[in-house]
Amino acid sequence: MFKFATALAGALTLAGAPLHAQEVDAAPDATAVAVDAGRWVTLGTVAGPVASPTRSQPANLLIAGGQNILVDVGDGTAGQLAKLGLRTAQVDAVFISHLHWDHTGGLAALLGLRAQTNSPPRLRIYGPPGTKEMVAGLLASMVPGATAGYGVPGAPKTDLNELAEVFELRDKAGVELAGMTVTVRNNSHYSFAADSDLADRFESLSFRFDLPGRSIVYTGDTGPSGEVEELAAGADLLVVEMMDVDDTIAEIRRDNPNMPEVVARGIEQHLRNHHLLPSDVGQMAASAGVGALVVTHFAGRERGDPKHFEYLRDIAEQYDGPVVIANDMDVY
Template structure:
């Protein structure tokens, strides 16, 4: 676990996660002054669809005041939270950027474990159109387990339908929560024709979290996007997805040698058009004039491979501010 202070944030002594509290006793008063700046923890930093032995699927924790807020909730999120000393009952809200499984796969475990531990009802879940349908399906899948309960006849059962409150968000929506303003933009991770039924049904969202002490922009999954650039203008911290697309395509093909050609072509088109390359991250950060960049949703060569440094060089070609390729459980 690494705790970072980046660029414009260097004046802020950011509070560490609970697992490191004993190591920061001397700085506690200074940290308390800056809790309104929030803490961003990269719980999972691996881009889907290929799993990793060293990185969990995309998920983040935003600590805003006394609220623990998940921003995307990929597979493994509950276990990553446990590393921080946070149980699922301690989550106050969830934001979902889009409905791909690598960003939602951990939500079933969050909801099920909350049911088993008598967590407070009405977990607020914010997400794009289709989120209500997703959550409804997850709750329906929980009915058999809730009915069986702990196997004790006559024992009270959790009311599954009271567990969540879903708020669907679209482009330009705004939410007030935990002393901050959350602004939403529709990005380019989907490229449905503007007048199509699919465009009306689905959006892929980027979020800006304006806390009292700083602003954090999370791109979610997106290709180059004027809307995301506008959303990120002047932000203190840009948390951006980034993929080595050529490397990812080669890996998917190795793992799926029998993939039908039409499926493979669609996958490759999606990866090339709907994600950010290192140069795209640098250009976005420079045009938006952000204070620092954290790269997540990472698929590429890891530390120790010369290509890893090449990613940073490509970003730096256009952006001269601080940049970190995040690992799981890094704190910013």
């Protein structure tokens, strides 16, 4: 029998705005999460890079230790925060799993809006190698707007260098933040040759957040990965990406009928090797022995389509714990 659950039922309140979890057969007494367990909000849940009319790009909010921490910051993140009653000035830190645009596209807006609203300086940004270069480029793109300001002669200018402080992380790094320990592993979303310059320059990261009350692991984009299974061992909650590759490839071919076959095969190889199928998700959760599973970065058929239940069946063949395919703005 399939088990579907979220870690919250009913409504929570954040900054005066109600948060409603999408639940299926959730335990009736699961009405709150202890403060020291934190809260995880799936702000954006669609796999990139194609924009969706119903789901925002990949982004999550971890509320822990009195801080608001973004985990990936896809396009639309600022607007999703606003739905919770949170201003961009209230973000304390950002963790970025890797440098693909669907996971970073909202960072420019986050920084720009903070500059315009005189937010507290030095947003802490944690990410893989290359994050400093990316942030420096975003800040450089803001120079014309910051120089013009509001067009008022003599008005003080924003020091863009004070907007962010970047910390680059690599495999097996650790961070202490907001009363929790964050552990990092390099996953299999990239498959550069181990001794190549690109392998030395770039990593795609998964994060484990060990809070006083529970542990949450976020894969980011990854293929099957023993390193991620090791990172997630015994975690209370695994937040994991998943794609219906067959459906995605068929859609790509349908929308691009003149695509050269070599290009189509390359895309398919990337999707199959560097992302997780439903059966991969179940195997990862089972091998790691996690307490519950939340699927995000989702590319596939939505609820109401019979094939949606096939994903859950494929996961359940490997993993017998509670699982849900998240929607935007769910709370766990």
